[in-house]
Amino acid sequence: xxxxxxxxxxxxxxxxxxxxxxxxxxxxxxxxxxxxxxxxxxxxxxxxxxxxxxxxxxxxxxxxxxxxxxxxxxxxxxxxxxxxxxxxxxxxxxxxxxxxxxxxxxxxxxxxxxxxxxxxxxxxxxxxxxxxxxxxxxxxxxxxxxxxxxxxxxxxxxxxxxxxxxxxxxxxxxxxxxxxxxxxxxxxxxxxxxxxxxxxxxxxxxxxxxxxx
Numbered sequence: 001x002x003x004x005x006x007x008x009x010x011x012x013x014x015x016x017x018x019x020x021x022x023x024x025x026x027x028x029x030x031x032x033x034x035x036x037x038x039x040x041x042x043x044x045x046x047x048x049x050x051x052x053x054x055x056x057x058x059x060x061x062x063x064x065x066x067x068x069x070x071x072x073x074x075x076x077x078x079x080x081x082x083x084x085x086x087x088x089x090x091x092x093x094x095x096x097x098x099x100x101x102x103x104x105x106x107x108x109x110x111x112x113x114x115x116x117x118x119x120x121x122x123x124x125x126x127x128x129x130x131x132x133x134x135x136x137x138x139x140x141x142x143x144x145x146x147x148x149x150x151x152x153x154x155x156x157x158x159x160x161x162x163x164x165x166x167x168x169x170x171x172x173x174x175x176x177x178x179x180x181x182x183x184x185x186x187x188x189x190x191x192x193x194x195x196x197x198x199x200x201x202x203x204x205x206x207x208x209x210x211x212x213x
Contacts, residue, residue, distance in 0.1 A: 054135030057101035057108060059143040064091050066100060069107040077126035080188035087112075101127070101140040109136045111144055120148055122158035125167075137170055142207075145174075149200045156200060159185060159193035171196050175203045 062070070071084045090096040090112055101109035109127035113120055127136045145156065159182060160167045176196040185193035 062098045062100040076129045099144050118154040120153050120156045156198040162192040
């Protein structure tokens with residue numbers, strides 16, 4: 001049992017990693033899109049504590065009680081956003097985990113992952129458009145991966161739009177490397193996906209070295 005309170009399933013293979021099976025619920029993954037629209041700052045923005053520099057959120061497992069906030073952040077972030085029903089399905093999926101990043105009482109980001117045996121698939125990641133490029137996504141992913149490593153996970157995979165340079169840059173800084181290209185992966189516009197992978201042991205060893213230094 002890890003810091004976020006889940007047990008690792010065993011004896012199964014992660015679906016969709018090698019391009020053999022691509023269930024309908026894996027069509028949109030790993031998004032850190034530019035915000036749509038020109039919504040300005042409002043009173044809620046002040047509640048989020050918008051100040052200069054990176055923000056350190058509190059990372060936690062989410063429940064269906066967060067469906068409205070998940071849908072809100074997703075609708076602002078993705079070219080083809082998941083529906084509320086889609087998120088609800090993920091809470092019922094035994095291989096799925098949904099984590100959130102909170103600043104105060106506000107949900108400001110989330111990541112949805114699928115875990116099977118020692119493999120992890122990041123299937124969706126988004127941050128509130130008012131707090132992007134403030135370190136929220138990095139902190140969220142690092143804390144979740146740390147917990148996964150404690151549970152015995154060894155490999156992490158994800159797909160990201162080839163044109164989503166913000167997300168690609170984030171993942172490369174975390175140690176992910178490009179493992180391939182999936183042609184016309186995204187059904188909304190036929191965009192290619194970059195397949196990226198990470199060996200968790202290498203990430204943890206690098207982080208331990210940074211702390212020691």
